[in-house]
Amino acid sequence: MKKLIIVPIDDSLNSHQALKYACTVAKETDADIVLINVQPSYHSTPNIHRFISSAAIQEYIQETAEEILEKAIQTINNQEVHLEKVIRTGIPKVEITNLAKERNASHIIMGTRGLGAVKSAVIGSVSLGVLQLATCPVTMVP
Template sequence: MYKRILLPTDGSKNSEKAIKHACNLASKEGAEIVIIYAVDSKHLTSLPEDALDDDTEFVFEEHDDVVTKHVEELVKEIDENIKVSIIIAEGDPANAILKVSEKEDMDIVVIASSGKHILDRFLLGSVTSKTIKYSTIPVLVIPTNSD
């Protein structure tokens, strides 16, 4: 039923809670987990021009690698037989999740109910909310207070 599981991450502890659920599903279904990390570059436009230099792109790429490799390691700790792929996307995270879920033929999205934004602690995260609202595939939402 599920062959490709999309696992969004923003590097937060909350987003890590979805990992074991994605792994459990992948192990039972023999599915691949596709980790997606989206960099929302629109927030960079408010920075002063001199704050961005040639090394800025390298720093973001390095951060992408650290976050996604950490998630991949956590998946492999749970079940080393799960196939893992990584997608780094640029732009609005919810839009990236929706676009990748369609273009890459995902079967389900496993996502935490909120990420690292402070307001997400009080509300359903905006990325999660938009993903639920516009997704054409099932979305499994893992609450922040789950084990």
């Protein structure tokens, strides 16, 4: 069975660096890469459906995630690695680790810091959460 590397992408420089590193690892180990972008779930926001339809919310989530993933793919300059894109909504650390479990990933490679509120942290809250929840090896890329 072919190895699979999960790479969370949030449009931060760290996530783009992680993708570049993941491409190197994937080439060396003959692995495929699954890019995941996790968007917030707006359905739990009180009264949002009074102002915006579910379809409009879903369209916004899809468009935003696609833009982020495409931008990341452009940063690797068409390297010869098989990439798959996954878009999820919810809590990033949970969705990333759930995908890794569902797909029996051999590895998660991610940036140490993303676009969270506390940008000066040594390690981001999502990164820390993934480290705590993951059932496969996790590599952090600064």
